Amino acid sequence: MRRPVAKIRLEIGxxxxxxxxxxxxxxxxxxxxxxxxxxxxxxxxxxxxxxxLEKLASRFRSAPPLSLATQGKSRMGEQVISGAPKGGNGAA
Incomplete structure (x- = not known):
């Protein structure tokens, strides 16, 4: 069944x-x-x-997803992601 152009335009809107x-x-x-x-x-x-930010997004796209347990460890300063500073505050 064909839809009228007006309905398609409304749906697009x-x-x-x-x-x-x-x-x-x-x-x-x-x-x-x-x-x-x-x-x-x-x-x-x-x-x-x-x-x-594009570099950061690329890094997250290519990395495996972090589990909630892993995220908690990273907040405690443990090195979870390769290249991440151990115990750092994130400042360069």
Missing amino acids: RLQEQLRQAETREAERVGRLALRAGLCEIEVDDVVLVAE
């Missing part, structure tokens, strides 16, 4: 609105995490920050 809302929620979540991590206190050019 609804999906675009859902996408916009989902992107807003994710942006707010990432923003809150950035605040907690202290990124807002660092004076760095946006281009440099985006490049570093």
Whole structure:
């Protein structure tokens, strides 16, 4: 059964609105995490920050997912991810 073009356009509009809302929620979540991590206190050019965040995202995409138990260990300062500083505070 073929759907009329008007119905398809209406559905596309609804999906675009859902996408916009989902992107807003994710942006707010990432923003809150950035605040907690202290990124807002660092004076760095946006281009440099985006490049570093892309590297970080790439690292997480290629790494196996962390379990809740592993995440807890990483918070206690144990080295969980290769290359991560042992007992560090995350500051370079």
